[in-house]
Amino acid sequence: MSSYKKLDFFDRVFKIVAKIPKGKVTTYGKIAEACGIRSAARTVGWALNSAKNSNLPCHRVVNRFGALTGRVHFGDPALMESLLKSEGVEFLEDGCVNLQKHLWTPEKSFSNNG
DNA sequence: AAGCTGACCTCGC
DNA sequence: GGCGAGGCCAGCT
Numbered sequence: 001m002s003s004y005k006k007l008d009f010f011d012r013v014f015k016i017v018a019k020i021p022k023g024k025v026t027t028y029g030k031i032a033e034a035c036g037i038r039s040a041a042r043t044v045g046w047a048l049n050s051a052k053n054s055n056l057p058c059h060r061v062v063n064r065f066g067a068l069t070g071r072v073h074f075g076d077p078a079l080m081e082s083l084l085k086s087e088g089v090e091f092l093e094d095g096c097v098n099l100q101k102h103l104w105t106p107e108k109s110f111s112n113n114g
Numbered sequence: 115a116a117g118c119t120g121a122c123c124t125c126g127c
Numbered sequence: 128g129g130c131g132a133g134g135c136c137a138g139c140t
Contacts, residue, residue, distance in 0.1 A: 027122090029123050029124085038123065039125095041122040041124085044121085046122095049120075049121065073121065
């Protein structure tokens with residue numbers, strides 16, 4: 001079943017990111033893995049690049065360190081912090097998100113053509 | 115049309 | 128355990 005359209009993976013990311021619960025954050029790898037391809041972690045980021053044009057909560061997506069890498073696309077890192085903090089997400093001295101508390105794992109339930 | 119780049123992660127030595 | 132290279136997909140030049 002590896003004959004699915006390529007764009008399918010791309011869309012897959014949008015659906016997952018769109019399903020991220022408020023006050024939670026996930027990582028690119030988790031999304032990529034949920035899509036079925038953990039190696040496509042960077043593609044997930046690229047997907048968000050186009051997703052930033054949508055209403056997807058891109059700010060809830062961070063790297064495995066919890067650092068807000070997409071700050072460049074948001075304009076300012078404080079903006080993402082403000083958004084996340086507003087949702088109740090805690091930050092560490094390093095400026096990273098408390099993944100151990102807010103780390104959310106995407107569900108692959110929808111992967112069943114749902 | 116071909117090649118490089120991009121918000122990353124995982125594997126190999 | 129640390130460093131280096133590979134992988135995935137799409138967009139831009």
